[in-house]
Amino acid sequence: MSYCNQMIVHAVDVMESYLNNKLPETKLWEHSFIKKQIDRREHQESFTIEDHIRGMVYSMLSSGAKWDRVVDGIDDSTGKITAIDKLFHNYDTKYILSGSSDFYTERIKEICGATQSTRKQMEALIKTNIPLLSKIENQYGSIDLCYKKYITEDSTLKGLIEKLSSPESLLKMNQMGEALNAEYLRNVGYDIAKPDRHIRRILGSKILGCSNCENVPIYEAMDIIQSIAEQMGKHCAEVDYLLWMYCANGYGEVCTVRNPKCNICVIRNICNSERSI
Secondary structure, three states: OOOOOHHHHHHHHHHHHHHHHHOOHHHOHHHOHHHHHHHHHHOOOOOOHHHHHHHHHHHHHOOOOOHHHOHHHEOOOOOOEHHHHHHOHHHOHHHHHOOOHHHHHHHHHHHOOOOOOHHHHHHHHHHHHHHHHHHHHHHHOOHHHHHHHHHHHOOOOHHHHHHHHOOOOOOOOOOOOHHHHHHHHHOOOOOOOOOOHHHHHHOOOOOOOOOOOOOOOHHHHHHHHHHHHHHHOOOHHHHHHHHHHHHOOOOOOOOOOOOOOHHHOOOOOOOHHHHOO
């Protein structure tokens, strides 16, 4: 099956126009934290271990809960979550490692609301992931130099994501699966899609029909986004962000999992769910 055709490209264009007219400017791609980090990487800025820890914490916050719960705490000029950065002392490793998972969980709960996974994530961050990032930095000189080895072998970054996600890998980040590791890498400027439930569903056979699967497999979803991005001349992360916004509560809220607003959907003429009615 062809991942991308002009009909799909047109659909993403139409969604973008709808979102640009509906949402406040601060929620759009140009103001996103991810866009700012991609710009940094394209300008060949260095990313420190503190940047990587921030990227991982933000990724964890995106897991299992609505992202709009943190929007009020985002600084418009930087895209950073100010209260979270302050909580972690701007990701000072010694400070974080001296704290406890209970402390960070309770504070996150007060700031933006915790999830059922937050305590385990904070424990993993302190006991496993930050020590592993420090080890990588000490061994390679920087975390990005280590990652570069895997990106050279596979420029799609799927190989690196697999290394960060697989229990058999020495680079395994605890409490981080493929989608969260993709989000973490985007948060440090790597231009890839995050194959979360919204993306895998909207690309699937019952909506845009980019795959034979109703819920597109993770790495296939990344390939589809890359194909669309190449046709549109956009970053993969931007195409992903547009599709995500169209679905997400607190953003477009059109192609939602529950009670989708098909009556106002701007791509209903090509959506497979509409054609099957």
